[in-house]
Amino acid sequence: MAHDDSRPLTLRDVSEASGVSEMTVSRVLRNRGDVSDSTREKVLEAARQLGYVPNKIAGALASQRVNLVAVIIPSLSNMVFPEVMTGINQVLEDTELQAVVGVTDYTPEKEERVLYEMLSWRPSGVIIAGLEHTEASRAMLQAAGIPVVEIMDVDGTPVDCMVGISHRRAGREMAKAILKAGYKRIGFMGTKMPLDHRARKRFEGFTEALAKGGIEVADQEFYSGGSALVKGREMTQAMLERTPDLDFLYYSNDMIGAGGLLYLLEKGVDIPAEIGLAGFNGVDLLDGLPRQLATMDACRLDVGRTAAQIIATRVADGDEAKYERHVELTPTIAYGDTLKRK
Amino acid sequence: MAHDDSRPLTLRDVSEASGVSEMTVSRVLRNRGDVSDSTREKVLEAARQLGYVPNKIAGALASQRVNLVAVIIPSLSNMVFPEVMTGINQVLEDTELQAVVGVTDYTPEKEERVLYEMLSWRPSGVIIAGLEHTEASRAMLQAAGIPVVEIMDVDGTPVDCMVGISHRRAGREMAKAILKAGYKRIGFMGTKMPLDHRARKRFEGFTEALAKGGIEVADQEFYSGGSALVKGREMTQAMLERTPDLDFLYYSNDMIGAGGLLYLLEKGVDIPAEIGLAGFNGVDLLDGLPRQLATMDACRLDVGRTAAQIIATRVADGDEAKYERHVELTPTIAYGDTLKRK
DNA sequence: CTGAAAGCGCTAACAA
DNA sequence: TTGTTAGCGCTTTCAG
Numbered sequence: 001m002a003h004d005d006s007r008p009l010t011l012r013d014v015s016e017a018s019g020v021s022e023m024t025v026s027r028v029l030r031n032r033g034d035v036s037d038s039t040r041e042k043v044l045e046a047a048r049q050l051g052y053v054p055n056k057i058a059g060a061l062a063s064q065r066v067n068l069v070a071v072i073i074p075s076l077s078n079m080v081f082p083e084v085m086t087g088i089n090q091v092l093e094d095t096e097l098q099a100v101v102g103v104t105d106y107t108p109e110k111e112e113r114v115l116y117e118m119l120s121w122r123p124s125g126v127i128i129a130g131l132e133h134t135e136a137s138r139a140m141l142q143a144a145g146i147p148v149v150e151i152m153d154v155d156g157t158p159v160d161c162m163v164g165i166s167h168r169r170a171g172r173e174m175a176k177a178i179l180k181a182g183y184k185r186i187g188f189m190g191t192k193m194p195l196d197h198r199a200r201k202r203f204e205g206f207t208e209a210l211a212k213g214g215i216e217v218a219d220q221e222f223y224s225g226g227s228a229l230v231k232g233r234e235m236t237q238a239m240l241e242r243t244p245d246l247d248f249l250y251y252s253n254d255m256i257g258a259g260g261l262l263y264l265l266e267k268g269v270d271i272p273a274e275i276g277l278a279g280f281n282g283v284d285l286l287d288g289l290p291r292q293l294a295t296m297d298a299c300r301l302d303v304g305r306t307a308a309q310i311i312a313t314r315v316a317d318g319d320e321a322k323y324e325r326h327v328e329l330t331p332t333i334a335y336g337d338t339l340k341r342k
Numbered sequence: 343m344a345h346d347d348s349r350p351l352t353l354r355d356v357s358e359a360s361g362v363s364e365m366t367v368s369r370v371l372r373n374r375g376d377v378s379d380s381t382r383e384k385v386l387e388a389a390r391q392l393g394y395v396p397n398k399i400a401g402a403l404a405s406q407r408v409n410l411v412a413v414i415i416p417s418l419s420n421m422v423f424p425e426v427m428t429g430i431n432q433v434l435e436d437t438e439l440q441a442v443v444g445v446t447d448y449t450p451e452k453e454e455r456v457l458y459e460m461l462s463w464r465p466s467g468v469i470i471a472g473l474e475h476t477e478a479s480r481a482m483l484q485a486a487g488i489p490v491v492e493i494m495d496v497d498g499t500p501v502d503c504m505v506g507i508s509h510r511r512a513g514r515e516m517a518k519a520i521l522k523a524g525y526k527r528i529g530f531m532g533t534k535m536p537l538d539h540r541a542r543k544r545f546e547g548f549t550e551a552l553a554k555g556g557i558e559v560a561d562q563e564f565y566s567g568g569s570a571l572v573k574g575r576e577m578t579q580a581m582l583e584r585t586p587d588l589d590f591l592y593y594s595n596d597m598i599g600a601g602g603l604l605y606l607l608e609k610g611v612d613i614p615a616e617i618g619l620a621g622f623n624g625v626d627l628l629d630g631l632p633r634q635l636a637t638m639d640a641c642r643l644d645v646g647r648t649a650a651q652i653i654a655t656r657v658a659d660g661d662e663a664k665y666e667r668h669v670e671l672t673p674t675i676a677y678g679d680t681l682k683r684k
Numbered sequence: 685c686t687g688a689a690a691g692c693g694c695t696a697a698c699a700a
Numbered sequence: 701t702t703g704t705t706a707g708c709g710c711t712t713t714c715a716g
């Protein structure tokens with residue numbers, strides 16, 4: 001514990017304190033190669049006494065190995081990405097790898113900056129949300145020479161691997177279920193879309209399937225920013241005042257859907273007979289609501305786990321690693337109490 | 343764009359491609375020192391053409407400088423820490439510094455591991471939640487020789503700096519407001535506490551202030567895991583069946599409070615006349631609820647901003663930097679619609 | 685304004 | 701089982 005403190009400790013300090021060569025100290029501290037129990041003890045004791053913390057910067061430079069996986073996502077305050085992170089961490093926990101998160105705020109420019117920043121630390125792999133990136137970002141990913149998994153979406157062409165659901169399909173499936181239940185006057189509420197490609201694709205799939213059933217979205221509204229629950233209330237109220245004959249409301253995420261649900265329940269609307277509702281994501285908040293909102297699970301935990309598994313396998317087994325490069329997960333509809341089941 | 347691809351690009355590659363020495367290339371890429379516009383252009387062009395991404399590992403080792411701030415928090419799926427992160431990122435955005443997050447899952451052992459891991463990257467500073475750490479963790483923080491800010495709590499002694507609110511005081515204030523409003527039969531619901539020191543301190547302050555008013559908590563229940571909203575419903579129901587004469591329920595966080603609120607509204611309970619309610623945190627979800635839950639803001643954004651500011655100042659100005667080392671923020675009670683105002 | 689030499693703290697590869 | 705020798709790719713320092 002006694003130490004100058006003006007200069008961080010180095011391997012050499014441990015070496016001198018224990019009377020063992022730097023190289024052997026290094027081996028002990030990394031559990032690499034054979035070291036006799038007696039020297040191992042000496043080294044460990046000295047390291048602990050001094051409070052030595054290895055310098056990974058130097059280690060990484062020397063070994064050309066960095067046990068970091070860059071995870072690049074649009075947002076943390078979203079309820080969806082924390083769960084993806086949980087999945088990723090669950091599988092990385094059993095490996096040497098460590099996730100490092102970067103947040104893009106849904107902007108391609110920031111994504112590019114964050115990606116550049118992270119790649120400059122030479123991570124062992126990249127997990128990145130979405131398939132839409134700037135040309136420069138794609139070039140960086142390509143050139144990095146490390147495994148790259150694009151997650152959350154499979155409607156497009158990945159740089160390397162992809163794991164997710166088809167949002168276009170998710171939108172179609174929901175539309176089909178709604179039509180089948182007999183709803184005809186359908187309103188849509190969601191985020192402003194240029195920012196959120198997956199929401200856009202769901203909407204496209206949704207309108208496409210409605211069109212096949214000879215129906216158009218009767219009203220629609222988009223928001224950005226603010227408390228999603230509040231926005232859901234406000235948009236629902238506004239839309240029903242504007243278009244009172246709607247019999248179904250499709251929300252692009254569960255939070256605004258929950259807001260709409262709470263609003264309609266207060267109004268005493270008969271759900272799902274008078275008006276049906278559905279959201280998207282399957283967030284666990286829904287379980288606590290007075291009624292179960294219909295939704296569709298985005299398989300977030302699974303996406304995280306699968307993506308991490310790909311990276312881990314590839315890092316462990318090198319180029320001859322065997323794994324699926326394109327994984328499409330299939331979400332299922334949860335009808336809950338707000339979508340008639342026919 | 344043409345490049346072997348088997349080996350990552352180095353400064354030397356850019357140097358050769360541009361016909362400028364490595365040293366000057368380095369200067370251009372870092373905007374350091376004077377370089378003529380013509381060579382700067384040449385270098386930038388070559389770097390872009392090649393798609394060169396600098397190796398920060400090597401840079402950090404050579405310069406003994408790492409522009410990373412380690413942020414160590416218990417959880418991401420909590421609604422409270424993402425907001426702290428937002429505050430931190432807001433101020434770091436204007437600096438060279440970059441936050442890197444580690445998650446401890448509320449366990450001291452994992453905290454110790456994560457801290458060790460992060461310190462081994464030699465960050466420029468540490469922001470860590472809470473004042474309670476293992477002895478080894480405290481020793482590491484002390485020995486690191488970098489600014490350390492412990493956040494979210496000021497009831498205790500920090501290693502270096504602290505920024506937060508007094509949870510003991512927060513509990514006391516809420517108890518006083520409840521007593522003042524005339525409630526007498528008070529129930530408490532919260533997380534299992536050994537894990538969560540801040541919740542524990544709030545509870546201690548709460549019971550202490552009640553005791554001064556000659557009142558004891560009439561019933562209490564603790565949970566762990568699961569959907570907080572659902573737990574709030576379940577615990578509320580169970581508690582009221584067990585102790586039907588309660589006239590106030592104090593929840594250790596807003597999510598379980600919201601669950602309780604939704605449950606009681608469904609039951610048709612008259613709030614706040616028949617039963618009053620209060621939570622803690624001031625999460626923005628509450629705005630969307632049918633009634634505004636009484637709560638107390640934990641100043642999360644401000645905590646993040648202030649902590650980051652301290653680190654940034656210290657990194658910029660070195661040891662002669664001037665700033666408050668202990669910052670106590672004062673939360674205010676939001677009465678909402680569930681706590682009588684007297 | 686530009687370049688050459690030295691070395692950051694560690695580990696790969698080899699020697700003993 | 702242990703030690704020695706060379707770097708890893710960059711930046712610091714000093715010389716031109």
